[in-house]
Amino acid sequence: MLMTMKELLEVAYKNKFAVGSYNVSNNELLRAIIETAEEKNSPAIIQIHPNELELVGDDFVAYVREAANNAKVPIVIHQDHCGTIEGTLRAIRNGYTSVMIDGSHLSFEENIALTRKAVEVAHAVGVSVEAELGTIGENEGSSEGGASQILYTDPVQAKEFVERTNCDTLAVAIGTSHGFYPKDLKPEIQLDRLEKINKKVDIPLVLHGGSDNPDKDIRESTKYGISKINLSSDMKRAFFNKLRETLEEKPNDFEPDILFPDANKAAKEVLGHKMDLFGSSNKAPLYKLGVQS
Numbered sequence: 001m002l003m004t005m006k007e008l009l010e011v012a013y014k015n016k017f018a019v020g021s022y023n024v025s026n027n028e029l030l031r032a033i034i035e036t037a038e039e040k041n042s043p044a045i046i047q048i049h050p051n052e053l054e055l056v057g058d059d060f061v062a063y064v065r066e067a068a069n070n071a072k073v074p075i076v077i078h079q080d081h082c083g084t085i086e087g088t089l090r091a092i093r094n095g096y097t098s099v100m101i102d103g104s105h106l107s108f109e110e111n112i113a114l115t116r117k118a119v120e121v122a123h124a125v126g127v128s129v130e131a132e133l134g135t136i137g138e139n140e141g142s143s144e145g146g147a148s149q150i151l152y153t154d155p156v157q158a159k160e161f162v163e164r165t166n167c168d169t170l171a172v173a174i175g176t177s178h179g180f181y182p183k184d185l186k187p188e189i190q191l192d193r194l195e196k197i198n199k200k201v202d203i204p205l206v207l208h209g210g211s212d213n214p215d216k217d218i219r220e221s222t223k224y225g226i227s228k229i230n231l232s233s234d235m236k237r238a239f240f241n242k243l244r245e246t247l248e249e250k251p252n253d254f255e256p257d258i259l260f261p262d263a264n265k266a267a268k269e270v271l272g273h274k275m276d277l278f279g280s281s282n283k284a285p286l287y288k289l290g291v292q293s
């Protein structure tokens with residue numbers, strides 16, 4: 001069941017759970033996410049980053065749409081971190097139901113101007129928009145990028161930003177980074193800052209860099225407006241580490257249906273755990289019953 005981010009997160013926000021937004025750039029991870037979501041009776045967000053789109057090509061999105069339409073649970077197709085209107089239009093043409101416009105590296109006023117433009121074109125065709133204020137950090141091994149220094153989201157600015165841009169969801173910088181944290185760096189989610197932002201802003205909030213954080217912080221964040229959690233590295237690490245093992249164990253095999261199933265299983269185990277952690281497991285019926293209104 002394909003839907004927009006606005007429809008999906010309205011329910012999550014009201015019921016204080018988060019939906020995982022999982023990066024996809026191949027069929028195996030897409031199947032792993034949809035199958036796990038169906039097994040867990042959980043909604044899910046399939047997100048494709050512009051770098052990932054370059055890898056798979058625009059045609060891939062038509063396949064994702066078909067899979068999302070056939071899924072028994074609510075699914076959103078979302079563009080992750082795009083910084084241009086051209087990229088936004090490309091995503092809309094491809095059939096995404098949600099886009100992120102990332103002007104977080106710009107000045108406050110420039111970020112507002114860019115986000116307003118994206119909102120204008122996306123809303124005209126019923127596509128939701130996620131914006132970002134503040135910057136998410138960057139760790140090694142992540143292709144999503146990020147800033148070397150985190151600029152924390154200011155709650156007062158966040159309120160003004162949302163009012164002036166009319167974005168549907170807002171990614172906030174509260175101490176997380178993309179990818180895995182180096183051994184000597186412990187992630188610290190600033191829950192007090194999140195609580196203040198949540199009081200000022202009345203739209204669903206988004207947590208980027210959802211991998212490698214303590215489970216208790218993640219669970220806690222959903223109480224303060226975090227309704228979407230981006231997750232890439234934890235899932236991909238499980239998938240590719242297992243695939244590496246299989247390739248070593250079976251050096252002479254080359255059939256995908258022999259090499260991929262164990263890697264899929266490893267990714268699905270991580271995904272199942274995350275859906276339980278985010279509180280999205282068994283929440284699909286909320287949508288079917290129309291509880292969102």
Ligand SMILES: [Zn+2]
Pocket residue numbers: 081136144178208209230
């Ligand atoms: Zn991100």
